[in-house]
Amino acid sequence: MKKATTFLLFACALFTALPVTVRAEEDLGSIKTRMSLRLAKIDELKSKGVLGENNVGLLEVRNAAVPGVNATEVSAVVGDENKDRQVVYAALAKKANVSYEQMSKARAKAIAANSVPGVWLQKETGEWYKK
Amino acid sequence: MPRPSLLLLPLLLGGCIQINIPNEFKGELTVNLRVAKELDGFFGDLDQKSKTINLPPEAPAPTAKP
Numbered sequence: 779m780k781k782a783t784t785f786l787l788f789a790c791a792l793f794t795a796l797p798v799t800v801r802a803e804e805d806l807g808s809i810k811t812r813m814s815l816r817l818a819k820i821d822e823l824k825s826k827g828v829l830g831e832n833n834v835g836l837l838e839v840r841n842a843a844v845p846g847v848n849a850t851e852v853s854a855v856v857g858d859e860n861k862d863r864q865v866v867y868a869a870l871a872k873k874a875n876v877s878y879e880q881m882s883k884a885r886a887k888a889i890a891a892n893s894v895p896g897v898w899l900q901k902e903t904g905e906w907y908k909k
Numbered sequence: 910m911p912r913p914s915l916l917l918l919p920l921l922l923g924g925c926i927q928i929n930i931p932n933e934f935k936g937e938l939t940v941n942l943r944v945a946k947e948l949d950g951f952f953g954d955l956d957q958k959s960k961t962i963n964l965p966p967e968a969p970a971p972t973a974k975p
Contacts, residue, residue, distance in 0.1 A: 810951065814955060814958065817955060817959055821959055821961045825961060873947055874940075874943040874947045875943070876940055876944055881944060884941075884944045884945070884948060885948055885952070888952075892956065892965070893961060893963070894960070894961050894962070897961050
C-alpha cells in the first residue's frame with residue numbers, strides 16, 4: 779500500500795513538472811524567433827545611433843530625432859526587445875544558478891566587447907560612449 | 910658550456926612546484942563559465958546574424974591525423 783502511494787505521488791510529481799519544463803523551453807524558443815525577426819531593425823537603429831546597449835544588457839534610446847526614424851516605432855521595438863531579453867536573462871540565470879544581475883551584466887559585457895565600431899555603449903560607471 | 914644535468918635541473922624542480930588556486934577563485938571561474946555557456950547557447954546564433962556584433966573567429970577544429 780505504502781509502495782503504491784509513493785509510486786502514485788512520484789508519477790503525479792513527474793507529470794506536473796514535465797509540462798512546465800517543456801513550456802519554459804518552448805517560451806525561450808518563441809522568444810528567440812521574435813528576437814531574430816527584430817534583429818535587422820535593431821541593427822539598423824543601432825547603426826544610425828538611435829539605440830544603444832546599456833550596462834545591464836538592455837536597449838536604450840540614445841537619439842530618436844534622426845530623420846526618417848519613427849519615434850513611436852522605436853519605442854515599441856525597444857519595449858518588446860527589452861521585455862524578451864529580461865525573460866531570457868531570468869531563465870538563463872535560473873539555469874546557471876546565478877542571479878539575474880550577474881547574467882544581464884555578463885551579457886552587457888559580451889555585447890560591449892563584440893560590438894562593431896560606431897555603436898553606443900554604456901560603461902559600468904553609467905557613462906555612454908561610441909565604440 | 911653548462912653541464913646537461915644542470916639543464917635538467919629546472920625540469921626536476923618544476924615537478925616540486927605546487928600552485929594553489931583559492932577556492933573562491935575556482936568557484937568564480939566556474940560560475941563565469943556557466944554564465945558564458947548559457948549566454949552563448951541562447952545568443953550565439955543571433956549574434957552570428959547580427960550586423961552590429963562581430964563575434965571573434967572560432968578556433969579551427971583540429972584535423973584528424975591518419
